[in-house]
Amino acid sequence: MSSAALSALAWIITGITPVWSGVEPSDRQRIYFANHSSHGDLILLNACLPARQRARTRAVAAADYWGKSRLRRFIAEDLLSSVLIEREATDPAAKPLDRLVEVLDAGDSLILFPEGTRNMTDEPLLRFRSGLYNLALARPDVELVPCWLENISRVLPKGHFLPVPLLCRAIFGPPISLQPGEERLDFLERARAALLSLRPQRRGDPR
Amino acid sequence: MIMREAVMLFLFLGGVLAIASLIAWALAARSSGAPSPTLVNLRQRINAWWVMVAVIGLAFLFGHGGTTVLFALISFAALREFVTLSHTRRSDHYVLLAMFLVVLPVQYWLVWTAWYGLFTIFIPVYCFLLMPAVTALQGDTERFLERVSAQQWAVMLAVYCVSHVPALMTLNVPGFEDRMLLLVAFLIVTVQGSDVLQYVFGKLFGRHRLAPSVSPSKTWEGLIGGVAAASLLGAALSFMTPFSPLQAAAIALMICLLGFLGGLVASAIKRDQGVKDWGHLIEGHGGMLDRADSLVFAAPIYFHIVRYYWTV
Numbered sequence: 001m002s003s004a005a006l007s008a009l010a011w012i013i014t015g016i017t018p019v020w021s022g023v024e025p026s027d028r029q030r031i032y033f034a035n036h037s038s039h040g041d042l043i044l045l046n047a048c049l050p051a052r053q054r055a056r057t058r059a060v061a062a063a064d065y066w067g068k069s070r071l072r073r074f075i076a077e078d079l080l081s082s083v084l085i086e087r088e089a090t091d092p093a094a095k096p097l098d099r100l101v102e103v104l105d106a107g108d109s110l111i112l113f114p115e116g117t118r119n120m121t122d123e124p125l126l127r128f129r130s131g132l133y134n135l136a137l138a139r140p141d142v143e144l145v146p147c148w149l150e151n152i153s154r155v156l157p158k159g160h161f162l163p164v165p166l167l168c169r170a171i172f173g174p175p176i177s178l179q180p181g182e183e184r185l186d187f188l189e190r191a192r193a194a195l196l197s198l199r200p201q202r203r204g205d206p207r
Numbered sequence: 208m209i210m211r212e213a214v215m216l217f218l219f220l221g222g223v224l225a226i227a228s229l230i231a232w233a234l235a236a237r238s239s240g241a242p243s244p245t246l247v248n249l250r251q252r253i254n255a256w257w258v259m260v261a262v263i264g265l266a267f268l269f270g271h272g273g274t275t276v277l278f279a280l281i282s283f284a285a286l287r288e289f290v291t292l293s294h295t296r297r298s299d300h301y302v303l304l305a306m307f308l309v310v311l312p313v314q315y316w317l318v319w320t321a322w323y324g325l326f327t328i329f330i331p332v333y334c335f336l337l338m339p340a341v342t343a344l345q346g347d348t349e350r351f352l353e354r355v356s357a358q359q360w361a362v363m364l365a366v367y368c369v370s371h372v373p374a375l376m377t378l379n380v381p382g383f384e385d386r387m388l389l390l391v392a393f394l395i396v397t398v399q400g401s402d403v404l405q406y407v408f409g410k411l412f413g414r415h416r417l418a419p420s421v422s423p424s425k426t427w428e429g430l431i432g433g434v435a436a437a438s439l440l441g442a443a444l445s446f447m448t449p450f451s452p453l454q455a456a457a458i459a460l461m462i463c464l465l466g467f468l469g470g471l472v473a474s475a476i477k478r479d480q481g482v483k484d485w486g487h488l489i490e491g492h493g494g495m496l497d498r499a500d501s502l503v504f505a506a507p508i509y510f511h512i513v514r515y516y517w518t519v
Contacts, residue, residue, distance in 0.1 A: 157300055162308075
């Protein structure tokens, strides 16, 4: 219910529209992996999923940001039912990957930002960290669905907290999966290329 | 008080839409197999028209307040589409925020309080000078002129021009003090009617392209047939205005031609930016600006004609 209210707010500001191109919404267990440039990404991607799947999908969010204050924790955990994990695992016992595998084993889908941090560069997409590969290796049956979030970095640039209302789209592409014997770096590069290929080209964009 | 003329007008519009829906239904029933993309689009357009007429009718029921709020929302949607399509940089954030949080609300507050003197110059003078100043203060000169120009265009088209529609209700036309909504209705029905009629005439008789490099779907047959028919419609609607039938036809002719030019300019911007539609808010039509581009051009001049010749 509360996540529906957050989705409605996201729609009012960004008119967020999902574009399913080469993939359809489905009850199958999935890992949605998306580009990350704003704290709004989580909310937008959540808003794009049909209600039934939204209830069964949990975003992976950084504990060092979303766990920092009670408000952030409320938004991330209570409204968006995110899984907060430590990005820089100082404590080896924390084992963030195990947490995520547990979530998958409970039958839920995941939203993952494989860049690991918000992209503040002029590059369209940073290098992927290993999390996506490790999850794909641990649970090979789960579909990996790329999702390009368009414009959200313009809505809420770094260092600002008031969003400019601009139209955003979330473009979902055909799922990929880990090939038998595929090397970690090869797979991560292929996943990154699959996500980049969804990016619409507009005149004047930096290539 | 519900105006008799307004009730008649909405019954008329409902009748036209009912006939349109029946025709589309008959066309679909006659075609074997899957309906053509044009027919699918036609049905989407007609369905969207039902919604749009209902929304405008609802706003009218709430009088001046409802109509002002409706057009503020239309401005918001149009501004959002325009800014989305224009080139912006991170350093534009404060100006862009101000366009939505200051410029738009202030302009509509000026409409609501009928402060004509500031209403006409707030955007073309104050915003025109201050917005680029704020941009310059951010210190980012990359594609500066392009960025500030797009910002000016955005507030002029989406806020300033659109706000002239509800501003009509602030005019003082003798004998029409509590019926200015009818002049708003006259503007909307003739200009939007002209868009629809140009589409119909273009689809039925269109042969000679008018501006193929800007908008391939616009034809001379569509323009002439549509605008002529819409001018007749304007004359027929003169009963709900202070205009004589001849005056109403002349005004309708002028605002429909302006509406056509608005569509042409909007097409040129879209083509320059490499998109087909401004957005996808209204199914079958595209974005808010795809539907409102003609109104954007027609409203300010219609406003000033009414103000110059009919107010005291």
